[in-house]
Amino acid sequence: MKKLLILVAILSQNLMALDVEAGKEKFNSTCVVCHGSNGERKALGISQIISDIGDAEVIEGLLKNIRDKGKESGKNMAMVNTASGLSDEDIENLSAYISTLATLKK
Structure with missing residues (x-):
């Protein structure tokens, strides 16, 4: 049983690493122009600095809200x-990656 739990833990870490890497690729192709290479800029001078958020679930919720509500999201x-695309x-991977950007600031 212990071996199974260890295997599951190792596989979970590998899956998370893949999600973060895919999120980084998506970030670099989609987000970096407005938000900066480390999420350090306010997009168009008005957005929140996304590297300050740090919580993947919050980031995921924000992105899904923008995507699903469109201009009604404000x-x-x-x-x-x-976000509509x-x-x-993509959102899960981006959230996993963006949440790591907060640790770069410390």
Whole structure:
């Protein structure tokens, strides 16, 4: 039983690493222009600095809200248009990656 738990833990870490790497790739192709390479900029000078958030679940909720509600989310159209093309998997991966950016600031 212990061996099984250890195996599950190792596999889970590998899956998380893949999610973070996929999130980094998506971030670099989609988000970096407005938010900066480490999420350190306010997009268009008005957004929250995303590297300050640090919680993957909060980030995921924000992105899904923007994607699903569109302009009714209250966000600018640049972000609405970007988020509209994200799949659930993209959002999960982005959230995993963006949450790691807070640790870079410490």
